[in-house]
Amino acid sequence: MQAALxxxxxxxxxxxxxxxxxxxxxxxxxxxxxxxxxxxxxxxxMLGAYFLAAVQVLIxxxxxVVLAIFVINLTRSVVGAPVTLSRRWVIPAALVSALxxxxxxxxxxxxxxxxxxxxxxxxxxxxxxxxxAAGQDWTSALGRHLLGDFVIPFELVxxxxxxxxxAAIAIVGKDREDEK
Amino acid sequence: xxxxxPSPGSISVAPITLSxxxxxxxxxFCIGLxxxxxxxNAIGILMALELVFNAVNITLVAAGRFRPAPDAVGQLFxxxxxxxxxxESVLGLxxxxxxxxxxxVVNADxxxxxxx
Numbered sequence: 001m002q003a004a005l006x007x008x009x010x011x012x013x014x015x016x017x018x019x020x021x022x023x024x025x026x027x028x029x030x031x032x033x034x035x036x037x038x039x040x041x042x043x044x045x046m047l048g049a050y051f052l053a054a055v056q057v058l059i060x061x062x063x064x065v066v067l068a069i070f071v072i073n074l075t076r077s078v079v080g081a082p083v084t085l086s087r088r089w090v091i092p093a094a095l096v097s098a099l100x101x102x103x104x105x106x107x108x109x110x111x112x113x114x115x116x117x118x119x120x121x122x123x124x125x126x127x128x129x130x131x132x133a134a135g136q137d138w139t140s141a142l143g144r145h146l147l148g149d150f151v152i153p154f155e156l157v158x159x160x161x162x163x164x165x166x167a168a169i170a171i172v173g174k175d176r177e178d179e180k
Numbered sequence: 181x182x183x184x185x186p187s188p189g190s191i192s193v194a195p196i197t198l199s200x201x202x203x204x205x206x207x208x209f210c211i212g213l214x215x216x217x218x219x220x221n222a223i224g225i226l227m228a229l230e231l232v233f234n235a236v237n238i239t240l241v242a243a244g245r246f247r248p249a250p251d252a253v254g255q256l257f258x259x260x261x262x263x264x265x266x267x268e269s270v271l272g273l274x275x276x277x278x279x280x281x282x283x284x285v286v287n288a289d290x291x292x293x294x295x296x
Binding site: 059074163164 | 195196199200201202203204206207208209210211212213214215217218219220221223224226227228230231234237238241242245251252253255256258259260262263264265266267268269270271273274275276277278280286289
């Protein structure tokens with residue numbers, strides 16, 4: 001059951017990811033991106049990372065994809081007209097991608113990760129297992145880390161997001177004043 | 181997946197290991213890389229980059245989950261990656277929109293103002 005679910009989600013993820021990068025219509029590509037991101041959220045659920053799955057749906061599908069669709073609609077005059085996307089360097093891109101795949105495969109084989117030896121802690125074998133012996137679940141452990149030993153990166157990320165927000169307003173808003 | 185552990189009587193399927201997740205993430209990374217190189221549209225490039233980020237996140241979460249003593253640090257790193265990706269996406273789309281307003285281009289190879 002677990003394996004069948006994993007293969008189904010993986011197939012959906014890879015097919016939709018392929019359509020994201022090959023679709024001729026940029027709007028369709030954005031919608032396939034939402035499907036791919038949802039498949040990744042399903043993988044997080046399979047891995048027991050429920051909070052991360054919720055964050056994935058809220059941030060990625062709810063914010064990033066919607067933002068991308070907004071910008072797609074703002075940067076073309078006629079919304080309904082299919083934008084045929086030209087591609088460049090298809091052969092070199094495929095070559096670089098395949099070589100990277102080989103590189104990662106070699107690194108995977110040469111690393112100390114035993115191919116099947118980790119099955120004992122697979123999600124199916126230890127569903128929702130406590131991340132440590134204290135009997136916490138994953139989400140509370142995540143919260144403990146965020147407000148405990150990782151509190152400084154956590155605050156830095158909030159500064160980063162604030163800076164990005166102000167910068168985005170400055171970049172797009174200043175332009176509008178110039179047009180007046 | 182909070183169900184019971186696989187009962188001995190269930191059909192024996194090869195269990196999903198860390199290698200499965202790593203392989204899937206590698207494939208997703210390469211698909212995103214192909215898109216980032218071959219797309220001309222700048223929004224398309226950003227969307228391909230999101231696939232790359234997600235591949236990295238799958239690696240982090242799976243690696244954290246399959247450790248001998250699994251803890252939440254892998255999920256924590258993925259959370260930071262998501263925050264950084266959101267900031268990157270907002271800034272990238274804002275820059276694309278600003279360039280489009282000034283020069284009416286969305287293709288990355290036509291944004292050559294700094295070349296001349």
